Amino acid sequence: MKQGLSLRVSQHLALTPQLQQSIRLLQLSTLELSQEVEQMLDDNPFLELNEDELPREEFGLSHSDVPAADDDAGEFHVNGAADSQPAVDSEIAGEPEAPSWEGDGSTELAPDDNEWGGDATPRQANGSADDETDATELARSHESLPAHLHRQALALRLGEEDRCALRFLIESLNDDGYLEEPLEALAESLAPDDLEQREELVHRFTVALRLLQHLDPPGVGARTLGECLTLQLQARQAAGDASEACAAALRICAQPMELLARRDIKRLAQLCGETDAQVRAAIALVARLDPKPGRRFVDVERNVIVPDVLVTKVGRGAQARFRVQLNPDVMPRLRVHDVYAGALKAHKGEGHQALQQRLQEARWFIKNIQQRFDTILRVSNAIVERQKNFFMHGELAMRPLVLREIADELGLHESTISRVTTAKYMSTPFGTFELKYFFGSALGTETGGNASSTAVRALIKQFIASESPQKPLSDNQISEMLKEQGIECARRTVAKYREALRIAPANLRKAL
Numbered sequence: 001m002k003q004g005l006s007l008r009v010s011q012h013l014a015l016t017p018q019l020q021q022s023i024r025l026l027q028l029s030t031l032e033l034s035q036e037v038e039q040m041l042d043d044n045p046f047l048e049l050n051e052d053e054l055p056r057e058e059f060g061l062s063h064s065d066v067p068a069a070d071d072d073a074g075e076f077h078v079n080g081a082a083d084s085q086p087a088v089d090s091e092i093a094g095e096p097e098a099p100s101w102e103g104d105g106s107t108e109l110a111p112d113d114n115e116w117g118g119d120a121t122p123r124q125a126n127g128s129a130d131d132e133t134d135a136t137e138l139a140r141s142h143e144s145l146p147a148h149l150h151r152q153a154l155a156l157r158l159g160e161e162d163r164c165a166l167r168f169l170i171e172s173l174n175d176d177g178y179l180e181e182p183l184e185a186l187a188e189s190l191a192p193d194d195l196e197q198r199e200e201l202v203h204r205f206t207v208a209l210r211l212l213q214h215l216d217p218p219g220v221g222a223r224t225l226g227e228c229l230t231l232q233l234q235a236r237q238a239a240g241d242a243s244e245a246c247a248a249a250l251r252i253c254a255q256p257m258e259l260l261a262r263r264d265i266k267r268l269a270q271l272c273g274e275t276d277a278q279v280r281a282a283i284a285l286v287a288r289l290d291p292k293p294g295r296r297f298v299d300v301e302r303n304v305i306v307p308d309v310l311v312t313k314v315g316r317g318a319q320a321r322f323r324v325q326l327n328p329d330v331m332p333r334l335r336v337h338d339v340y341a342g343a344l345k346a347h348k349g350e351g352h353q354a355l356q357q358r359l360q361e362a363r364w365f366i367k368n369i370q371q372r373f374d375t376i377l378r379v380s381n382a383i384v385e386r387q388k389n390f391f392m393h394g395e396l397a398m399r400p401l402v403l404r405e406i407a408d409e410l411g412l413h414e415s416t417i418s419r420v421t422t423a424k425y426m427s428t429p430f431g432t433f434e435l436k437y438f439f440g441s442a443l444g445t446e447t448g449g450n451a452s453s454t455a456v457r458a459l460i461k462q463f464i465a466s467e468s469p470q471k472p473l474s475d476n477q478i479s480e481m482l483k484e485q486g487i488e489c490a491r492r493t494v495a496k497y498r499e500a501l502r503i504a505p506a507n508l509r510k511a512l
Contacts, residue, residue, distance in 0.1 A: 022368045026375060026416070029423035030306055030330045037332045037369075046340050046362040050333045145177060145220075145297035146170050152215045165201075165208035169221065177220040177294025178228070183209065219293040229253045232289045248274050248282035260286065263508070306330055307427035309380040309435075311391065322391050324381050326373055327427070334366050375412075379420045382406045383438050390438070394430055395458040400442035400451070443487055451487050457497045459485070464503055472509040 015023075028036060041047055143151070149170045158166065174180055187201035212221035218235035222228035230253045236246055251272040252260060259268055260283065269279045290296075308330055312323045336359070344355050383406065389397035403421070407414045421435035440454040460478055467473045473481070475494045482489045503509075 018364050018368070021364065022371060023419070025368050025372045027419040027422060030308060030425075032423075033330075033369075033372075034332070037334070040362075040365055041334075044358055044362050044365070046337050046344075046359045047334060047365065048337045050335045143297065145173065145175075145294045148297060149173075149212070149215055149220065153211075156211065158211075161204060162208060162211075165204040166211055169205060169208050169212050173221065173294065175294055175298045176292040177217070177222070179209070179212075179221055179223050182223075217290070217293040217296075219290060225257055225291055226253050228291060228293065229286060229289050232293075233285075244278060245281040245285045248272060248278045249285045252279065252282050252286065261508075263510075305425050305432055307425040307432050308376055309424070309426040311380075311384060311426060311428045313391070313429055320392070322384050322388070324377070324384050326377055331373060332369060334369065336362055336366070375416070376420055376424055378410055379406060379412075379417060379435070380426060382409055383426075383435065387438050390430075391428060396455050396462070398438070398440065398452040398454040398458070400453075401439050402441075403439060443489055443493075453497070456482065456487060456489060457501060459487075460494060460497050461501055461503070464498075464509070467509075470510065472506040474506045 025033065025036065041049060150167065153163070153166055153170070156163075156166075168186070169179065172179060172181060172186060183202050183205040184198075186205060187198045190201055191197040209221055213231055215221075218232040219228040220231075222231055230250060233246055233250050233253065237250075251274070252268055255268060255271050259271075263283060265276050265279050265283075268274070268283075269276050272279070274282070306329065307327050310325050310327050314321050314323050341359055344352070344359060383401075384391060386401055386405065387398060389399060403414050403417045406412075407417045410417075421439070424435045425432050426435055426438075437454070440452040443451045443453060443456055459482065463473060463478055463481055475491045475498065478494045478498075479489055479491045482494070498505075
């Protein structure tokens with residue numbers, strides 16, 4: 001083998017620590033970004049949260065309140081590197097073994113890098129009575145299902161053992177209010193080796209279950225759907241409902257649930273000894289019951305969506321335009337610690353290089369967060385410009401849009417647009433939507449144009465909302481109605497969109 005030297009020129013992309021952090025911050029949701037900021041504040045002594053109102057820096061955010069008018073919407077320019085972010089899907093090589101924050105990044109920042117996000121109003125601990133109630137605080141003020149049941153259990157005069165058994169069953173309920181595990185399995189988990197103690201526990205649990213099933217909400221503590229509906233009907237009878245429909249509904253709930261799901265009136269009438277009219281009235285009564293009595297307590301504990309972007313309408317008629325701005329409540333207000341940075345600059349001693357790297361890390365973190373919001377704002381402006389009809393007329397006016405269109409317009413990679421639109425939300429005059437909501441595939445029309453799949457789903461929802469309850473529309477009929485509107489949509493596509501909207505098929509929507 002002959003050895004030799006050769007020179008070869010090639011291009012490759014090296015992901016520096018700065019670029020890695022920029023990509024990671026871009027794909028984080030608002031909650032995840034908040035956690036990241038808290039972690040960085042704990043780890044880096046040169047980074048601090050600014051509690052004072054300082055003038056905002058002259059980053060690209062100086063244009064954050066530029067309105068998206070008909071002529072110049074989306075013409076938002078940043079003075080950072082957001083529009084030159086490379087495609088991370090390219091070949092990656094030469095990645096450094098350890099993060100290096102060397103270099104004076106302050107030249108790419110504003111002269112004063114002490115603060116960013118100064119427009120974010122600090123949250124007040126005690127608001128006045130006229131202030132709007134924060135949604136998160138309102139959600140936290142509601143009781144959970146276990147807390148609601150424990151509070152009722154305090155009013156019962158029980159012995160210590162029965163009280164503990166009741167508490168154990170309450171804590172064993174799922175989010176819907178059902179007791180999924182059998183009493184024997186719960187007893188075995190507490191006393192796996194003692195048969196006599198297990199039998200005693202099953203007896204205690206049986207008594208506690210009867211008490212639990214008499215608590216509010218009716219139906220809690222049920223082990224099956226039939227038992228849940230039966231408990232609610234028994235509660236109605238106890239409250240004075242002596243109607244024939246309620247008695248017939250109790251007999252129907254004792255039958256297999258698949259008959260009720262199929263609304264097999266004739267079969268139920270034979271099994272229960274009722275007339276068809278009585279069965280229809282009983283099924284109508286059952287339909288008003290709550291199959292998941294604990295779900296309403298879970299709903300108040302759901303995550304409250306805080307929008308990243310606010311879109312407001314300015315003006316009326318032909319002069320109407322839309323103002324796109326970042327939500328100041330989600331923008332972290334960070335700055336470099338002046339005292340520590342000044343002390344490091346004045347004194348160069350042992351460990352100076354390591355501290356200098358931490359200082360540079362803090363500066364890059366501020367810059368990357370600023371770049372993240374700049375990119376979100378640019379993409380949002382482009383979306384508003386492309387979907388102006390939606391902001392004027394609603395989802396029926398949504399036009400087809402794919403990620404590549406926004407990527408080509410802004411000079412970004414398609415993967416960057418995907419990261420920006422994931423778990424980021426926009427507040428609009430028609431509600432709060434994820435940025436991905438504004439992207440949809442195209443369906444052909446008779447005129448040769450395209451219709452957005454989002455608009456087609458909204459049209460299907462509108463058709464079903466105006467249908468006759470006695471004669472609901474089938475998927476094939478909806479497909480024909482869409483063709484009359486000039487939209488080519490097959491029956492299978494209609495069924496897929498209907499299921500995505502969580503709308504039942506025609507046979508289950510038919511009124512009795």
